[in-house]
Structure formats: C-alpha cells, structure tokens
Amino acid sequence: MITDPTQRGRILDTFPFLRAASADFRDTLLDSGTLMRLPAGHLICQDGSECAALPLVLSGIGRVYKLGENGREITLYRVEPGQSCVVTASCILSGRPFPAIAECETQVEALVVRPSEVRQWMGTSTPWREYVFGLIAGRLQEVFGVLDAVLFQRLDQRLVALLLGMRKAAPGRDIRMTHQALAAELGSSREVISRVLKGLEGQGLLRITRGHIELLDIPELERRAREG
Amino acid sequence: MITDPTQRGRILDTFPFLRAASADFRDTLLDSGTLMRLPAGHLICQDGSECAALPLVLSGIGRVYKLGENGREITLYRVEPGQSCVVTASCILSGRPFPAIAECETQVEALVVRPSEVRQWMGTSTPWREYVFGLIAGRLQEVFGVLDAVLFQRLDQRLVALLLGMRKAAPGRDIRMTHQALAAELGSSREVISRVLKGLEGQGLLRITRGHIELLDIPELERRAREG
DNA sequence: CAAACCTGAGTGACAAAGTCACTGAGCCGA
DNA sequence: TCGGCTCAGTGACTTTGTCACTCAGGTTTG
Numbered sequence: 001m002i003t004d005p006t007q008r009g010r011i012l013d014t015f016p017f018l019r020a021a022s023a024d025f026r027d028t029l030l031d032s033g034t035l036m037r038l039p040a041g042h043l044i045c046q047d048g049s050e051c052a053a054l055p056l057v058l059s060g061i062g063r064v065y066k067l068g069e070n071g072r073e074i075t076l077y078r079v080e081p082g083q084s085c086v087v088t089a090s091c092i093l094s095g096r097p098f099p100a101i102a103e104c105e106t107q108v109e110a111l112v113v114r115p116s117e118v119r120q121w122m123g124t125s126t127p128w129r130e131y132v133f134g135l136i137a138g139r140l141q142e143v144f145g146v147l148d149a150v151l152f153q154r155l156d157q158r159l160v161a162l163l164l165g166m167r168k169a170a171p172g173r174d175i176r177m178t179h180q181a182l183a184a185e186l187g188s189s190r191e192v193i194s195r196v197l198k199g200l201e202g203q204g205l206l207r208i209t210r211g212h213i214e215l216l217d218i219p220e221l222e223r224r225a226r227e228g
Numbered sequence: 229m230i231t232d233p234t235q236r237g238r239i240l241d242t243f244p245f246l247r248a249a250s251a252d253f254r255d256t257l258l259d260s261g262t263l264m265r266l267p268a269g270h271l272i273c274q275d276g277s278e279c280a281a282l283p284l285v286l287s288g289i290g291r292v293y294k295l296g297e298n299g300r301e302i303t304l305y306r307v308e309p310g311q312s313c314v315v316t317a318s319c320i321l322s323g324r325p326f327p328a329i330a331e332c333e334t335q336v337e338a339l340v341v342r343p344s345e346v347r348q349w350m351g352t353s354t355p356w357r358e359y360v361f362g363l364i365a366g367r368l369q370e371v372f373g374v375l376d377a378v379l380f381q382r383l384d385q386r387l388v389a390l391l392l393g394m395r396k397a398a399p400g401r402d403i404r405m406t407h408q409a410l411a412a413e414l415g416s417s418r419e420v421i422s423r424v425l426k427g428l429e430g431q432g433l434l435r436i437t438r439g440h441i442e443l444l445d446i447p448e449l450e451r452r453a454r455e456g
Numbered sequence: 457c458a459a460a461c462c463t464g465a466g467t468g469a470c471a472a473a474g475t476c477a478c479t480g481a482g483c484c485g486a
Numbered sequence: 487t488c489g490g491c492t493c494a495g496t497g498a499c500t501t502t503g504t505c506a507c508t509c510a511g512g513t514t515t516g
C-alpha cells in the first residue's frame with residue numbers, strides 16, 4: 001500500500017501507462033503493491049525457480065543473464081526504471097520456471113505486485129495489458145538479437161559495438177570495466193576478451209590500462225562495428 | 229467465416245481452450261477467422277517485416293529460424309497443430325517487426341485471424357488470454373534453451389541429443405536427414421556436422437550412409453547426450 | 457546406354473574462439 | 487614492506503567455423 005503522495009506521484013511519472021489507465025486501476029495498483037528496496041547483488045529470480053512476484057522498477061538497474069556450468073555467463077538484457085522483467089511476468093502467468101537469472105546490478109527500488117493481481121489486471125485494464133505486451137515484445141527482440149550476435153557475428157565486432165554503446169551511456173573516452181565484466185556481457189571468456197582488446201590496441205584504436213579502456217580512434221571503431 | 233460443422237468440430241478439437249471459452253467467443257472466432265491452406269516452403273513471416281495476421285495451426289508444421297548473412301541458420305522452435313507463432317502475436321500486439329523467419333515446413337492448414345481481433349480478444353476472453361500467454365512463455369523457454377545450448381554445450385552432445393530426439397519422434401534406428409539439415413537445426417555448418425558424425429561412426433556408435441544415419445549403440449549415445 | 461548434372465558428403469588448410477594452467481602486475485591493508 | 491587480492495597476459499592445446507576443393511551416388515536426357 002503506497003500512501004505518501006510524493007511516492008505516488010513518482011510512480012505515476014515512472015510508469016506513464018498508469019496515466020492512461022482508469023483512476024480505479026491506478027488506485028488498485030498503488031494499494032495492492034509494496035515498495036521494496038533491494039540491495040545490489042540481490043537475486044530476484046534464480047534459474048529454474050518459480051517467480052513469486054513481479055517487480056516494477058522505479059530506480060536502479062536489474063540484469064538478466066544466463067550462466068553456464070563452466071562459469072561463463074551472458075547478459076540477455078537489463079531492466080531499467082519504468083520497466084519490469086516480463087519474462088518473470090510470463091512465467092507467473094503460465095506457472096513455468098524462470099529460464100535465466102535476474103539480479104540487481106545496482107540498488108533497486110521496485111513496486112512489487114503479486115502474481116494473482118498481475119493475472120487479474122490483464123483482463124481488467126487495457127493500458128496494463130498493452131504495457132506488459134510492449135515489454136514482452138521488446139524483450140523477445142533483445143533476446144533474439146543476442147542469439148543472432150552470438151551465432152553470426154564476430155567477437156571483435158561485438159566487443160567494439162559494446163564499447164561504443166557504453167561510451168554513449170557514459171560519455172567520455174574512458175570506459176571503466178574489467179575484461180571479465182566485458183566477457184560476461186558478451187558470453188565470452190576473459191582471456192579471449194584480453195586477446196581481442198590487445199589486438200585492437202596493437203592497431204592503435206584504443207589503450208588498455210588496469211580496470212579501464214581508453215578509446216582513441218572512435219571513427220575507425222565505429223566503422224569496424226558496422227562493417228567488420 | 230467457418231460454416232461447415234465438421235470443420236468447426238475439428239477446430240474445437242485442435243484448440244481445446246475454445247471449449248473453456250464462452251459460446252459467444254467461439255462463434256466470434258469461427259466467424260471472423262479464415263481457413264487457409266499454405267504450401268510447404270511458404271514464408272509466413274520474414275525477418276524484419278510486419279506481421280499481417282496470426283495463423284492458428286490446424287495441421288502441418290511451421291518452423292521458426294534465424295538466418296545469418298553467411299547462410300548459416302538455426303531452428304528456434306516448431307509450431308505444431310493447436311499452437312500458433314506467438315512471436316507473431318507479440319509483434320502484432322506491439323507493432324514491432326518480426327525478429328526471425330517463419331516458414332511452413334510441411335503443408336499447413338491454419339485458421340487465420342486479423343491483428344485487430346487478436347488484440348481485442350485479449351481483453352474480452354480469459355481463455356484466449358491464457359492460451360496466448362501459455363504459448364509465449366513456452367516459446368521464451370525454448371528460445372532461452374537454444375541460447376543456452378549454443379553458448380554452453382558442445383556440438384557433439386547437441387548433435388547426439390538431436391538424433392535421439394528425432395528417433396523418439398519417428399521410431400526406428402534409421403534417421404533420414406542430410407548433414408546440411410542437421411546443421412540448420414543446430415546453427416552449425418555441414419562440414420562440422422560431417423566431421424562430428426564421422427567421429428561418432430569411428431567409435432562404432434552409428435553408421436552413416438548417403439541421406440541417412442543408423443543409430444547403433446543407443447544406450448551409449450544417451451549417456452553422451454547426458455554427461456558429455 | 458552413357459554423358460551431363462545435381463545433390464550430398466569428405467578433406468585439408470587455415471582462422472576464430474574457448475580452455476587450462478600458469479605468470480606477472482598493480483594495489484591495498486596489516 | 488610483506489602478504490594477499492584482483493586484474494591482466496601468455497602459450498599450448500581443443501573445438502568450431504570457413505573456404506576451396508574433390509568425390510560419390512543418383513537422375514535426367516541426348
């Protein structure tokens with residue numbers, strides 16, 4: 001139950017679809033949901049387990065990834081404020097186990113709603129339904145994209161694209177990230193990432209120092225990401 | 229509009245969720261849907277294109293796959309009678325392009341419904357909604373499984389598992405399939421499949437002849453598929 | 457019937473990527 | 487400043503993908 005008017009306003013701002021919903025539905029959601037603060041590293045859903053609740057993210061970032069027996073991992077997508085992990089939702093609605101791991105990458109504030117409500121609202125609120133379907137379709141597309149990249153794209157291209165993407169998210173030439181973390185994004189291994197980075201450094205496209213990477217020739221890197 | 233009572237009965241038998249739906253909804257669906265017969269090889273949806281309709285499969289098999297620039301491909305899942313390609317549905321509901329290719333593997337009979345109806349029924353019929361969500365969750369799980377296999381499993385294991393799965397589908401020791409087709413299932417290439425099969429033949433586990441494969445030591449193959 | 461043709465399969469050389477077992481380099485606290 | 491920690495580099499090897507072929511078994515057709 002959310003009573004604080006400031007919090008209620010914040011929720012409406014973060015989830016614009018609520019503005020399109022009926023006042024009735026808005027109240028139901030705010031009354032039945034619980035505001036939770038989850039620490040970084042908290043596991044929201046484990047691979048193969050049932051999903052007990054659907055968190056609507058208000059702040060912070062969630063990360064959904066697959067983990068192999070050997071310890072290698074790959075990021076499937078991130079859940080940002082205003083979104084929710086809809087794979088969770090689809091698992092809730094169909095009673096299936098969750099096929100990956102969902103974890104808080106940073107501290108996460110979320111409005112947590114119960115499966116029974118998720119299910120019920122699908123029938124009663126069109127904006128809610130469209131919100132959920134929009135998320136599902138978006139995730140499907142992201143996961144299909146990951147599969148495509150893994151199967152059909154070269155690792156050096158994927159790595160360069162990732163680095164450029166991160167630069168866009170946090171402008172500047174410096175990227176603070178370990179080789180291990182880059183490997184976990186792409187589903188590769190640290191050694192391989194190190195080798196590829198070293199190759200790019202040899203070509204003068206970037207500079208590697210402990211814990212971060214400085215992009216030097218950005219136009220050329222952009223060309224590589226596009227053409228290979 | 230489906231009027232023939234035999235056809236109507238067949239549809240109800242193929243889609244049991246319709247029995248749980250109201251008579252009203254059943255009639256709406258049967259009145260607004262069109263029965264189509266699509267030849268083998270017909271493309272239902274191309275990569276990146278908009279989906280114009282949702283086909284509910286009555287007979288035959290559809291196959292959904294990803295195609296890389298180099299020509300390599302990988303099967304994501306198959307659509308069997310009683311199912312539908314829900315990725316299509318989610319694309320319809322969210323107006324996104326389809327992220328793969330959907331093709332008729334055999335001749336397919338389908339009840340085709342319009343996007344506007346798909347969308348509308350999500351609000352009006354609970355059985356329809358649960359049907360669609362069940363399909364989506366199932367597909368998500370399949371696609372996640374493919375990703376897992378591609379990233380974390382060895383090809384020989386995957387190939388053996390595929391062969392054993394095919395034997396279960398069509399009992400007998402003989403599997404009629406080209407190396408190219410096996411490669412397309414697994415997202416590999418013909419040469420590599422040939423090599424792996426040759427290795428298995430060298431170990432006396434199967435026998436290769438032009439166009440088909442005879443499984444010899446099935447218990448050992450099953451052990452391989454499990455343990456590696 | 458035999459030559460031409462097509463599809464399926466095998467081969468060898470190489471490149472890309474993952475694995476394993478290390479070594480070494482920077483950093484921080486005791 | 488010593489020890490321990492995390493991060494990164496290296497070399498040898500395996501697995502998988504790619505390329506450019508050749509070859510083998512059928513079918514079609516002149």
